[in-house]
Amino acid sequence: MDLTAEQEMVVRMVRDFAEKEVAPVIKEYDRQHKVNREALQRMAELGLLGVCLPVRYGGQGMDYVTLGLVCEELERVDSSLRVVMSVHVGLNCLGLLQWASEEQKERFLVPQARGERLATYGLTEPGAGSDPAAIAATARREGDVYYLNGEKMWISLADVADQFLIFAKTDPHLDPPWRGISAFLVQREMAGVTTGDIHGKLGVRAGSTGWISMDEVAVPAANRIGGEGEGFKIAMSCLDNGRYTVGAGATGLIRACLEASVKYALERRTFGVEIGQHQLIQQMIAHMKRDYEIARLLYLRAGWLKNQGVRNTQQTSLCKWFATEASFRAASDAVQVHGSYGYSDEYDVERYLRNAKGACIYEGSSQIHQLLQAGYALGYRDDRPLRCELPAYDAALWQEE
């Protein structure tokens, strides 16, 4: 499972960026609940916001595995950076690559891939999270225009992004209800769009999470992604890519916990020896090491399947579920290894713990992933072909100018 020379150079570049430009300041942003807009700008300049998109759509032409590697390196320093990759690249850009028409790709994907327009994904509502078929937002068609009404909640970058992939019901009365959902590319400039941030979050405090309110927002029919009623399938296939970035990122978080714990265990002494000598400390470190390697293999496999153009809903869900739960355990153990110092924000591990929890909830809570895995194992679930599949990675095609 060797990385290519290109992938290794990308890893080093992203690591350098995150260590030099974000690590020194992240604690302060997190304390102040402030988005590090400069880091966002730098991510755009470095091309990270279009890393695995074809050059002809404004991207950098790398493969899906590289997307995972970038997420691992970013979340090793802070989850808020990886969240940007998840919503902008994973949930939105890759959704457009898969489902948007050529004309829509030119209009929406190109500026996003270049990092000129920041994008996010709005599915969750105050009354519907795990059960998105129950969303209440509506899209009423009048001629060539849809009028969108409703409220999206818990949306990452709600207050920062320029473009939103919004799911709303074009037919609120269909049974089963998921068949009535359609997807729209909504832009911040559209009249009737207002957004705000949610305050008092446990984690990702250096990230923006908020609400999007839509009041009679006139969205041209040309902004509908996919067909009417295809929204639910689009939403789910976006999650196949978003969850991949979350799993890869959580892998980086486990690595951060491991590195911090090893360092501390070699320095701190109790009962006359460094605490690394105590077997119960070793056990926590052994678990982190094990989980890091498993999580990494799981995301590399999912990325490899994406490169091959093979459907990977089950493998990606498993990766996301395992990696995020493991990162929460790792972060909790990392705090433990650090003793009372780990309980203060003098060290980074308490931030890791707060950040890790969120990922066990968003992009399919751990419970939802267990249902999925059991469903596949029991034969209750299987994945049918989609009208539009995520295209397999083709280096020549991706890098064509």
Next chain:
Amino acid sequence: MHIVVCTKQTPDSAAKLAVDDAGHVSWGDSPIVINPWDEYAVEEALLLKDRIDGDVQVVVISMGPEEALEALKHAIAMGCDRAIRIWDEAFAGSDTLATSYVLARAIEKIGDVGMVLFGKSAIDSQTGQVAVAVARRLGFSPLTNVIKIAEIDGASMTAERLLEEGRQVVQAPLPAVVGTTKGINEPRYPSFMGIRKATRAEYPLWTAGDIGAAADKVGAAGSGVRWERIFAPPAREGSAEIVAADTVEESARILVDKLLAEKVI
């Protein structure tokens, strides 16, 4: 005109170095990277290329075995036009004297060189001698500790050197050797395009024969330094104390007393 950047590979600055009883130095599985100071030299070369009118090519060179490719690749990924590795079994064991000879011969072979850029020093051996030695061998103006290249045209340049006493403004005819220092610029990260170019670029190898190097000037034979013994310095023992008092003035007074008692000031 060619601008040449000399670079070498080093273990990552985070590497834990170990020395065994026979004096062999190792750094575990830590990656080999471009000497961090050399990134400033590469960046400056790229900036100069944009500043100077006419056809300017940035050529990055390194004398070293296979691992030197890492440094060259990084420089290409940042945007250098081409890279040349210079190596020959006969170069093994070269000290700064022999290294400077090899680099100078290679620079002569490249030809039409207006400037040769160096890092401040290599983070492993850290002598800072190679730049001046190359300048001397080529008869180029040697400017070290350069913090700013204020003016440059095809024939001469004005630079600011960072000295302990302050900044010194100097003028020199080209060709010149410039030793860069931290702060001269902010090195860019490799771009994705650059990374692809770097992994596909050709890295020609020049041997002793290619640069017409004399056998007695390279490797151990051409070196003046003999390494009697290599050992890790004993770990520094030290302790820290936090001066705590009710007021800042009080803390400062205690601190000054302690510094006087320790004869630090």
